[in-house]
Amino acid sequence: MSENHPKHAAGEHGRPDHKDPHHPSPAEEETAAVVSVDTAGGAMEPSAVPATAQSGQLPGGPDTLLRRIFTGSGMVSVLAVLLALIIGGLLIASTDKQVATTATYFFARPTDFLSAVWTAATRSYIALFQGSVFNPRGNSVAAQFAPFMETLTIATPLITAGLGVALAFRAGLFNIGAQGQIIVAGILAAWVGFALNLPLGLHLLLVLVAGIIGGALWGGLVGVLKARTGAHEVILTIMFNYIALYFLRYLLNTPAFQRPGESNPISPILDATAVYPQIFGSQYRLHLGFILAIGATVLVWWLLNRSTLGFEFRAVGANPKAAQTAGINVSRSTILVMAIAGGLAGMSGVAQVAGTEKVLTDGVAATYGFDAITVALLGRSTPWGTFAAGLLFGAFRAGAVQMQIQTGTPIDIVLVVQSLIVLFIAAPPLVRAVFGLNPRRKKPARAAKSRQAATTGGAA
């Protein structure tokens, strides 16, 4: 009892459950100092989105490599996807006609019912796979890989917008504003694309720059307001999304953004000099934007893990007050991180208007800005995790089309699966419990000890 006492007084006042924190990975050792400052501060709540610290810190249990893999954040992501797919499969089966028919004579021939369930779910997922990765029925190698190219195409805006959201997460900012940032970027990029006449190369470059600046301005403005006035970034970004959308709709009702002789709210098609070249020729939609998305991922990785600026971002994310005390300019960091996040989302806007759509409509951002939040969450706010999550969601989106056509499964099922993924990621213990991966309870002796510790800690 008295042995435990000083330990608590030293570091964990009033927080006995934070005893011996495991640092999730060596890569985060840089922030360890800040984290410890956080716990020492005691009264401070950790930042709203401590993406790096959410999991991996399991109480007790031997820290073997295998255990780390299975209980660590990466595994939870994978299991969350798996679980969501299983439930999605059951949902598909429950709406299937054959399943409904066979259910009426379940007791007479249960195998029919079970095989119908199995067929319904697998048929849809096979179609999903064929629509997103490899279609064996294609009549040439090129056609067989066309689905995968489509996946990469759809993943492109998801990856860049996801990186923007992830970067802000790491700095402790819940950036809901990717949607608006994509829209503003799309407006500027599209305008440069259809209104200006410039030579090949320069035109596209200017489109890209305009888009990135547009997104960065829209994001940076949120950063400025937060840094200067303390307004909450969630409210700001949500409202900025609306402003961007209604501004876009207004513009599309002005002749400057309409096609000559038409009054539909759709812009002229972008000049041929202003669009991304297609990487593998015109048979696929995959465009240069994907290469840039890879570049952006590398850049964000470098920024976060190798640069001073990235360290400041993460320090602010871990604990802004401690960061301030340590001499970091929190205001500057907030503005910068929102601007960079906006710029990344802006790349998605460019990928839309210069890559796939080639026109500006009020649906230019689709739902990418919101999907990006899911992507960043699934990717655990790490650059390469976001990249992988972007690919996965791209595959879902691409495959959903094929699934709908081949099997009649509504495209909404993909949305359900996406939402389930978020749900499960938000509750790692639930996922672990489902797969029986929750760490075993502490030995009774230790548990008793820590209970004692808790009471004494509270008394002290």
Place this chain on the structure above:
Amino acid sequence: MTSLRSHLKRGSVAGLATVGATALVLAGCGAPPEAGTNSTAGATDYTGCIVSDSGGFDDQSFNQSSYEGLKKAEADLGIKVNQVESKTNNDFEPNLRAMVTAGCDLTLTIGFLLGDSTKEQAAANPDSHFAIVDYQYDPAIANVKPIIYDTAQAAFLAGYLAAGTTKTGTVATFGGVKIPTVTIFMDGYADGVKYYNEQKGKDVKLLGWNKDAQDGSFTGDFEKQDVGKQLTQNFLDQGADIVMPVAGPVGKGAGAALKEAKAAGKDVKLIWVDSDGYLTAPDYKDIMLSSVMKTMGDAVEAVVKDDKEGNFSNTPYVGTLANEGVKLAPFHDLDSQVPAELKSELEQIEKDIVDGKLKVESKASPKA
């Protein structure tokens, strides 16, 4: 008697449970079908396909009615139907590509947003046929048939009807988004009111749309019913008693505001658009004066039938009063409130429009 009743009451919960359980068990007790009875009524190889815009096939508007038209063709003509919904604008091109690859004879696309993608796929697949609803190409494309509507003709009748029925001398309209397929309703409505004033020497006012300035009241989208309700409330405050919302589901907001006004003792009426609101928005039956209908389902079925019989042409199908592609719905419950004289005048105007004696023009009218 009472004891029996109480007994029944007490037993009812358990009884219900038993019935429920039995039903569940019985539901699973049906006889399995004989193996190997596969009924395929495949009468034809013709496949008609449809790609929605982001509204989906349950949008209570043109996606839905076009889809229903295709489903009707499936039932009546025995064709195969392939459908795919677009969730976002990004889905248009992959969806269209997938449809063409799936071997569709005719692919139907809905709305101007699909215009570019349809054009592209039509050029890449000159042997496939396409039809696009509510959009027209200039110049025309050889293998795309536009399905468009001269809605102003029917809306003209609605405007005349409203002007002839109003008690306050003020009628109103508002739109969802300022696009040609919406403003064409408002243009026709405005002209109908104007024509009534000219004929009768009256001064019925129209709120919410100025045809000359091509500007008026819009809710901004086809979703927010509360905005529609607010707008309608404003119109009522300015003395209007008949409102025509051209905003899809947002029209229900107008309906709600009018119902409240009616409950407060005002004599107000609603004019629906696209479909016969008496049937599709039955909540507002008692205030539903009429509807400006676009019979898209019939048009879609007719286009599919022509193509199936080898009579495809890229000449636009233009829905008019003459071919009943657009029309004014019956007055249903409010029939008694429309004077017989007004009815016969409306019939005469319809005849004049069909004969070409009376020209209804809108900036958004289909280009001949």
